Amino acid sequence: xxxxxxxxxxxxxxxxxxxxxxxxxxxxxxxxxxxxxxxxxxxxxxxxxxxxxxxxxxxxxxxxxxxxxxxxxxxxxxxxxxxxxxxxxxxxxxxxxxxxxxxxxxxxxxxxxxxxxxxxxxxxxxxxxxxxxxxxxxxxxxxxxxxxxxxxxxxxxxxxxxxxxxxxxxxxxxxxxxxxxxxxxxxxxxxxxxxxxxxxxxxxxxxxxxxxxxxxxxxxxxxxxxxxxxxxxxxxxxxxxxxxxxxxxxxxxxxxxxxxxxxxxxxxxxxxxxxxxxxxxxxxxxxxxxxxxxxxxxxxxxxxxxxxxxxxxxxxxxxxxxxxxxxxxxxxxxxxxxxxxxxxxxxxxxxxxxxxxx
Numbered sequence: 001x002x003x004x005x006x007x008x009x010x011x012x013x014x015x016x017x018x019x020x021x022x023x024x025x026x027x028x029x030x031x032x033x034x035x036x037x038x039x040x041x042x043x044x045x046x047x048x049x050x051x052x053x054x055x056x057x058x059x060x061x062x063x064x065x066x067x068x069x070x071x072x073x074x075x076x077x078x079x080x081x082x083x084x085x086x087x088x089x090x091x092x093x094x095x096x097x098x099x100x101x102x103x104x105x106x107x108x109x110x111x112x113x114x115x116x117x118x119x120x121x122x123x124x125x126x127x128x129x130x131x132x133x134x135x136x137x138x139x140x141x142x143x144x145x146x147x148x149x150x151x152x153x154x155x156x157x158x159x160x161x162x163x164x165x166x167x168x169x170x171x172x173x174x175x176x177x178x179x180x181x182x183x184x185x186x187x188x189x190x191x192x193x194x195x196x197x198x199x200x201x202x203x204x205x206x207x208x209x210x211x212x213x214x215x216x217x218x219x220x221x222x223x224x225x226x227x228x229x230x231x232x233x234x235x236x237x238x239x240x241x242x243x244x245x246x247x248x249x250x251x252x253x254x255x256x257x258x259x260x261x262x263x264x265x266x267x268x269x270x271x272x273x274x275x276x277x278x279x280x281x282x283x284x285x286x287x288x289x290x291x292x293x294x295x296x297x298x299x300x301x302x303x304x305x306x307x308x309x310x311x312x313x314x315x316x317x318x319x320x321x322x323x324x325x326x327x328x329x330x331x332x333x334x335x336x337x338x339x340x341x342x343x344x345x346x347x348x349x350x351x352x353x354x355x356x357x358x
Contacts, residue, residue: 012212
């Protein structure tokens with residue numbers, strides 16, 4: 001049976017990927033040791049999602065608590081399945097640039113060293129497999145903040161005559177700017193993934209994601225903007241906007257659309273080491289202020305939010321992904337979920353897990 005290995009399998013993109021391939025008849029091996037709880041505390045735990053996968057896909061899903069920083073643990077998994085492994089989807093990460101500054105060694109160990117161990121295991125045991133890495137738009141550091149931006153009533157926008165008017169392209173420099181330590185560790189991993197493609201011929205792909213969202217994300221203050229904002233509204237938790245007048249813009253993509261992109265590159269792999277920006281693009285983007293209003297409309301509840309003038313180091317003022325390259329290579333793919341649809345799903349599917357206060 002064809003085997004798909006998914007790291008971070010209890011997280012947002014990982015669990016969506018694991019479910020997709022288990023339902024498609026593949027044997028899925030999930031690797032997740034719930035380090036999200038270590039990073040973000042009890043509210044960041046993904047154990048609930050891991051249990052859901054194990055219970056729902058008993059015959060097609062096998063879970064491992066292996067730590068991707070430990071090459072011996074990964075070797076045991078890869079050696080067991082060998083050439084049966086057809087796809088590795090690497091989503092496990094320390095995902096917060098705020099948290100990375102507290103413990104750079106752990107951050108780099110997970111994001112960079114863990115990725116290197118997975119690439120080596122792939123090269124040794126299943127070099128013909130497709131290796132998909134969920135990178136981040138933070139590899140561009142704060143370079144997007146040097147774009148010509150125009151302040152509007154509720155958001156920042158890029159000057160309409162700029163070449164990036166339809167989103168930031170993959171040709172933006174990743175050099176000579178401030179990335180945050182998280183951005184630096186993810187960039188190191190991103191370049192490793194590219195290099196294993198170009199140097200060794202492994203069929204690697206990097207997706208540099210915008211805001212990845214969906215109902216199965218364990219949203220926390222330091223990561224998971226849309227999901228956490230909805231959680232604040234539903235539970236009455238105060239929310240803080242950090243800098244840029246709340247007009248900073250993010251593009252948002254649903255996990256389902258990400259998995260469809262992953263499956264596209266798995267079934268028709270591009271040249272080894274290919275890189276794609278992946279987010280909501282011009283089809284699905286929103287400012288923090290606009291998101292607050294939309295969440296309030298969806299829930300019928302006012303959000304108790306405050307404002308801090310201090311923006312997060314290396315944070316983007318305006319980031320919208322250009323999807324032109326990916327859609328040119330894979331014209332059958334398109335965005336299916338709007339931000340409104342994403343918010344509706346998060347609200348409807350978390351009513352029981354997040355008790356709505358009166």
